[in-house]
Amino acid sequence: MSGEAAHVALRSEAGAGSVLALSGTLxxxxxxxxxxxxxxxxxxxxxRALAVDAAGIERGDMSGMALLYELAEGxxxxxxxxxxxxLRPEFQTLLSAFPSTEALAGIEAPASPGRxxxxxxxxxLSMLTDIRAQLAFLGGVVLGFLAVLRHPRAMxxxxxxxxxxxxxxxxxPIVSLISFLMGLVIAFEAAQPLEMxxxxxFIANMIGLVMIREFSPIFTAIIFAGRSGSAFAAEIxxxxxxxxxxxxxxxxxxxxxxxxxxxVFAGTMLMPVLAAYSMVWGVLGGVVVMMAMGFPFAQIWTQxxxxxxxxxxxxxxxKSFVFGAIIAGxxxxxxxxxxxxxxAVGDSTTRAVxxxxxxxxxxxxxxxxxxxxxxx
Amino acid sequence: xxEAPVVISVQGxxxxxxxxxxxxxxxxxVRRGEVFVILGGSGCGxxxxxxxxxxxYRPIAGRILYDGDDIVTAEGDDRLRLLxxxxxxxxxxxxFGSMTVLENVRLPMDxxxxxxxxxxxxxxxxxxxxxxxxxxxxxKPSALSGGMQKRAGIARAMALDPGILFLDEPSAGLDxxxxxxxxxxxxxxxxxxxITFVVVTHELQSIYAIADRCVxxxxxxxxxxxxxxxxxxxxxxxxPYVRQFFLRQxxxxxxATEGSRSS
Numbered sequence: 215m216s217g218e219a220a221h222v223a224l225r226s227e228a229g230a231g232s233v234l235a236l237s238g239t240l241x242x243x244x245x246x247x248x249x250x251x252x253x254x255x256x257x258x259x260x261x262r263a264l265a266v267d268a269a270g271i272e273r274g275d276m277s278g279m280a281l282l283y284e285l286a287e288g289x290x291x292x293x294x295x296x297x298x299x300x301l302r303p304e305f306q307t308l309l310s311a312f313p314s315t316e317a318l319a320g321i322e323a324p325a326s327p328g329r330x331x332x333x334x335x336x337x338x339l340s341m342l343t344d345i346r347a348q349l350a351f352l353g354g355v356v357l358g359f360l361a362v363l364r365h366p367r368a369m370x371x372x373x374x375x376x377x378x379x380x381x382x383x384x385x386x387p388i389v390s391l392i393s394f395l396m397g398l399v400i401a402f403e404a405a406q407p408l409e410m411x412x413x414x415x416f417i418a419n420m421i422g423l424v425m426i427r428e429f430s431p432i433f434t435a436i437i438f439a440g441r442s443g444s445a446f447a448a449e450i451x452x453x454x455x456x457x458x459x460x461x462x463x464x465x466x467x468x469x470x471x472x473x474x475x476x477x478v479f480a481g482t483m484l485m486p487v488l489a490a491y492s493m494v495w496g497v498l499g500g501v502v503v504m505m506a507m508g509f510p511f512a513q514i515w516t517q518x519x520x521x522x523x524x525x526x527x528x529x530x531x532x533k534s535f536v537f538g539a540i541i542a543g544x545x546x547x548x549x550x551x552x553x554x555x556x557x558a559v560g561d562s563t564t565r566a567v568x569x570x571x572x573x574x575x576x577x578x579x580x581x582x583x584x585x586x587x588x589x590x
Numbered sequence: 591x592x593e594a595p596v597v598i599s600v601q602g603x604x605x606x607x608x609x610x611x612x613x614x615x616x617x618x619x620v621r622r623g624e625v626f627v628i629l630g631g632s633g634c635g636x637x638x639x640x641x642x643x644x645x646x647y648r649p650i651a652g653r654i655l656y657d658g659d660d661i662v663t664a665e666g667d668d669r670l671r672l673l674x675x676x677x678x679x680x681x682x683x684x685x686f687g688s689m690t691v692l693e694n695v696r697l698p699m700d701x702x703x704x705x706x707x708x709x710x711x712x713x714x715x716x717x718x719x720x721x722x723x724x725x726x727x728x729x730k731p732s733a734l735s736g737g738m739q740k741r742a743g744i745a746r747a748m749a750l751d752p753g754i755l756f757l758d759e760p761s762a763g764l765d766x767x768x769x770x771x772x773x774x775x776x777x778x779x780x781x782x783x784x785i786t787f788v789v790v791t792h793e794l795q796s797i798y799a800i801a802d803r804c805v806x807x808x809x810x811x812x813x814x815x816x817x818x819x820x821x822x823x824x825x826x827x828x829x830p831y832v833r834q835f836f837l838r839q840x841x842x843x844x845x846a847t848e849g850s851r852s853s
Contacts, residue, residue, distance in 0.1 A: 320725075
């Protein structure tokens with residue numbers, strides 16, 4: 215802090231052996247250069263006994279006193295332990311704050327990384343615990359829904375409306391844009407290979423099937439997971455960190471009923487609507503490309519209607535119900551599982567989005583196998 | 591104490607948010623090595639004044655001098671040099687949750703010194719030893735109690751050996767034993783090492799235990815209404831609100847009655 219230097223001088227004294235005289239300022243700014251000087255001088259001389267004359271130290275701080283501590287403990291120049299003399303009382307106070315070597319060695323070490331098998335075991339246990347928590351949560355949500363069916367007024371409908379607005383209405387622009395562009399991209403990508411067979415009219419079939427059975431439900435679900443699943447986790451996670459969940463419980467209110475049921479209900483009802491909306495925009499994107507290629511709208515429409523069956527729409531819409539329930543449920547669950555600490559809410563949000571997207575893909579794969587087997 | 595040089599001089603400072611004045615015409619000096627307490631009722635602007643003193647906020651008017659240099663107008667390297675003169679312990683401890691306690695204390699040394707890794711570790715351990723937290727070095731802040739977090743905050747504030755430490759509500763939310771332990775730590779650092787403390791608090795027991803001098807802010811008049819030693823203010827202050835505060839009474843009339851009985 216001072217910018218002043220420490221002076222280091224090694225000399226021999228009759229009867230006292232080697233004496234290292236330190237003077238001037240020994241603080242955080244001068245400590246590094248003083249350290250180099252001491253190591254050089256004492257390292258070359260390697261005295262059997264070393265005394266440090268600290269009477270000349272006029273200013274100092276903890277970083278400076280660390281040098282004296284290391285000299286006294288033989289840590290600075292291995293094998294050379296020094297005795298300190300002449301140190302002013304205020305610096306003695308600083309020096310006495312340094313812990314003993316034993317105490318330093320006894321500082322509890324961070325948890326060791328452990329062996330590979332330990333990691334695998336811990337991860338497996340954690341996964342099983344999580345599956346159990348998810349099942350318990352699912353049970354709680356189902357029971358909550360049953361209770362709402364018996365007493366519809368128990369549902370906080372106003373909150374349902376808020377979720378519809380935030381997760382639904384506010385998401386319409388982004389869903390429109392992504393779906394329209396997706397339809398556009400698919401149409402352009404399909405145009406070239408189909409042109410080789412003179413079959414560009416079948417772009418309409420492809421757009422219809424791909425958007426309605428797969429892409430609209432999947433992409434809408436991913437948008438919903440990113441926008442709303444994460445928001446559910448962050449909202450409930452913050453409430454948990456602020457002990458609002460504890461407050462609910464001590465008031466006799468079930469957090470599941472109070473916070474989760476309406477979000478899961480809203481998510482489940484909202485997703486099919488968003489998916490249907492996305493289907494319209496996706497198909498529109500493909501239609502625009504086809505019209506640009508010179509196909510009349512009536513021909514495109516006839517081709518589209520002929521290619522699509524009721525079951526295609528049922529498959530697309532039905533999986534959206536499931537996606538909505540999964541994303542909203544996982545968002546709420548991860549929020550309620552939020553731990554303590556500054557990263558906790560962020561971790562919960564990440565886990566909600568990652569788990570949500572993973573489950574969407576898994577469920578979609580199951581749907582694909584089932585619809586193939588059932589020929590729908 | 592009166593012989594000690596002035597290290598902080600607050601001169602005619604007015605603080606506020608936008609157009610709203612919180613406190614005006616604040617003037618006092620803090621001398622080297624003393625424990626100076628800023629006190630007052632809830633919401634009077636104690637913490638706001640502290641944030642102005644440490645350069646987080648800019649006062650509406652006035653000067654705040656550290657050894658003669660004004661932190662209000664200082665910029666660039668000059669400001670950095672002034673900031674190095676003091677350390678701050680925030681009300682919540684403000685420890686970085688992703689780091690261990692030792693790493694928290696080491697952080698300022700990593701950024702601002704050319705000490706070697708082992709030396710920084712050693713000095714950080716010594717700081718933690720000073721506040722009685724050596725055993726908790728490897729823990730994350732979330733694994734510490736409220737009192738331990740505050741002590742770790744003090745250790746981090748001392749990392750670069752500043753001559754001045756600002757403490758914002760050090761006793762808030764602590765049990766009496768932990769609070770007394772913290773008071774003892776403050777006194778040891780002040781009287782043993784000559785560190786100057788500026789403490790914001792309204793905990794009377796702490797004020798009596800640690801304060802050499804104090805200044806009292808008032809939310810009604812929006813200015814300082816008393817300055818001096820706590821016992822003097824309690825026994826001799828002319829403003830009934832000051833005596834009411836120190837006697838922990840509900841209204842000024844009761845304070846006047848209590849005062850006349852004791853005298």
